Amino acid sequence: MKDEYYAYSREGKPPKDWHRLEDHLKAVAEMAGTFAEDFRAGNWGYLACLWHDLGKYPREFQARLLAVNDPDAQSQTRRGCPYPSTIGAT
Numbered sequence: 001m002k003d004e005y006y007a008y009s010r011e012g013k014p015p016k017d018w019h020r021l022e023d024h025l026k027a028v029a030e031m032a033g034t035f036a037e038d039f040r041a042g043n044w045g046y047l048a049c050l051w052h053d054l055g056k057y058p059r060e061f062q063a064r065l066l067a068v069n070d071p072d073a074q075s076q077t078r079r080g081c082p083y084p085s086t087i088g089a090t
Contacts, residue, residue: 007019025053032048
C-alpha cells in the first residue's frame, strides 16, 4: 500500500476523508494557470502553484497533521513540527 499525503485535515473526519495533497496541488495549479492566462503566463502560474505546498510532504508534517487531529495524542506530539513553509526558506 502506498503512503497517503494530505494537504489538510477535516475536523471530526477520519484521514480517508481528508484532502489529498496531490489532488490539492493539482486543483490549485489548474486554477492559477487559468488566472495567469490573462497575462500570458499560464504555465508559470500552474508551476508556481503546483509547488506551493511541497513543504507538506515530509513525514514530520504528516505526522503532526495526524497528531493534531488525534484527541489522544500527547501535547508533545502535537508541537514541534516545522511549518510547511520552511521548505521554501532554504
